[in-house]
Amino acid sequence: MPYDVGSLMLLNQFLVLGAALFSIGVYGLLVRRNAVLVLLSVELMLNAVNINLIAFESALVTNAAVGQVFSIFVITVAAAEVGFGLAIILMIFRNRRSANVDELDLMRW
Amino acid sequence: MTVDAWIAEPVNWVFSIVAVVILFTAVRVVTSPNVVHAALYLVAALAGSAVMFLLLSAEFVALVLVLVYIGAVLVLFLFGIMITRAPTGFDEGLSNDRKLVSAAISLVLLGVLSWASLSAFGTDTVNTVGSPTATEILGDAILGRFVIPFEVVSFILLSALIGGITVARRDLTPLEEEERKAV
Numbered sequence: 001m002p003y004d005v006g007s008l009m010l011l012n013q014f015l016v017l018g019a020a021l022f023s024i025g026v027y028g029l030l031v032r033r034n035a036v037l038v039l040l041s042v043e044l045m046l047n048a049v050n051i052n053l054i055a056f057e058s059a060l061v062t063n064a065a066v067g068q069v070f071s072i073f074v075i076t077v078a079a080a081e082v083g084f085g086l087a088i089i090l091m092i093f094r095n096r097r098s099a100n101v102d103e104l105d106l107m108r109w
Numbered sequence: 110m111t112v113d114a115w116i117a118e119p120v121n122w123v124f125s126i127v128a129v130v131i132l133f134t135a136v137r138v139v140t141s142p143n144v145v146h147a148a149l150y151l152v153a154a155l156a157g158s159a160v161m162f163l164l165l166s167a168e169f170v171a172l173v174l175v176l177v178y179i180g181a182v183l184v185l186f187l188f189g190i191m192i193t194r195a196p197t198g199f200d201e202g203l204s205n206d207r208k209l210v211s212a213a214i215s216l217v218l219l220g221v222l223s224w225a226s227l228s229a230f231g232t233d234t235v236n237t238v239g240s241p242t243a244t245e246i247l248g249d250a251i252l253g254r255f256v257i258p259f260e261v262v263s264f265i266l267l268s269a270l271i272g273g274i275t276v277a278r279r280d281l282t283p284l285e286e287e288e289r290k291a292v
Contacts, residue, residue, distance in 0.1 A: 008118040011233040012226055014161065017128050019222035021135055021154075023215040028139030030211035031204045036189050037144060040151055043182070044135055047158050050174070058165045058235040065247045068170050069255050075170075075177050076262045080269035082182050086189040087273035093193040094279070102205060 014055035021048035035089045035099045039082060046078045124164060131157035142203060148186045152179055165235060169244050 021044055028041030050071040057067025093099045115121055134153040141147040155178045162171035251259050281289065 008114070009120055009124065009164070009235050010115070011230050011235050013121075013124060013128075014165070014235070015226035015230065016223050017131065017161070019219055019226065020132055022222065023219035024132070024135045024139055026218055027211050027215035030214065031139065031208055033205050034144060034203050036186065036193065037139075037147055037203060040138055040147055040186065043151060043178075044138060044154065047155060047178075050170075051158060051161055054162055054165045054167045054170060055235060057167070059230075059233055064254065065250045068167050068247055069250045071167075071170050072173055072251070073258060073262050075173055076266060079177055079182055080266050082185055083273045084269045084276070086185060087277040089189060090192060090277050099193045100202075 011055055011059040014051055018048040018052040018055070021045070021051065033100045033102055035092070035101050036086070038101060039085050039089075043078060043082070046074055050074055120164065123160070127157050127160045127164075131161075140204075144190050144203065145187065148183060148190060151186075152183055155179055155183075169247050 025041045025043075025045035025048060028044065029038060032038050032041060053067040053071045053074070057065065089099055092104065096103070131154050134150045134157065137150040138147050138154060141150060155174060159171040159174045162168075162174065
């Protein structure tokens with residue numbers, strides 16, 4: 001039989017952890033200049049969302065594993081985003097010799 | 110549930126330790142003055158999240174996270190860092206000088222999100238801990254109810270692959286093409 005500890009972990013401890021991770025990601029997104037590091041911060045935020053999805057899945061017990069399926073979709077889309085994002089950063093670096101997002105103000109009004 | 114009952118549970122010790130590790134490494138990801146270190150701290154943060162998924166009895170997702178993120182995405186990140194020749198030594202120019210405003214914004218966000226979840230879910234508990242999700246259920250869900258989104262996600266991956274190759278490929282200049290024809 002599985003070790004039953006179900007009623008002893010709060011849903012909120014996971015939600016607050018997710019909120020903290022997401023806020024740290026937002027801070028990184030606002031503060032970082034290097035485009036690769038901005039992408040790293042986005043990964044942190046996506047990971048916070050995954051923790052939330054799994055926690056809700058575990059709290060609202062269903063037999064469909066919906067939260068886990070969605071977190072797998074999030075992971076897949078994040079992988080695609082990183083691949084394409086790094087290709088764009090690579091192209092920008094080739095054209096401008098710099099990967100700093102605040103120097104990319106060509107289309108700024 | 111009282112605080113004593115919460116602390117008395119070994120699962121919550123594991124949670125606390127891993128949560129501290131995750132938060133510390135996440136802060137280092139966004140503050141580290143070294144690009145490579147930031148990427149490696151992200152490995153630790155993601156490994157901690159995988160432990161959280163295991164605590165919530167989502168083994169398959171935990172393993173996918175380790176395989177896809179730590180195995181593939183982080184290697185891609187390190188590759189990108191090396192190729193763009195971002196400074197691999199210590200460099201203060203990696204962050205801009207709006208740290209205080211950004212910290213205030215993220216703290217407000219943390220306060221709002223925490224307040225919302227604390228007031229909405231109070232002392233609700235998670236229920237499936239200790240009873241592993243059968244991968245069979247997950248497979249049924251992915252290839253049954255969610256088969257169309259699954260195919261869409263596959264197509265997104267394929268298009269990102271093709272798009273990435275197309276964008277990152279370096280076209281030959283006319284001069285180089287002439288040289289290639291001459292050979």
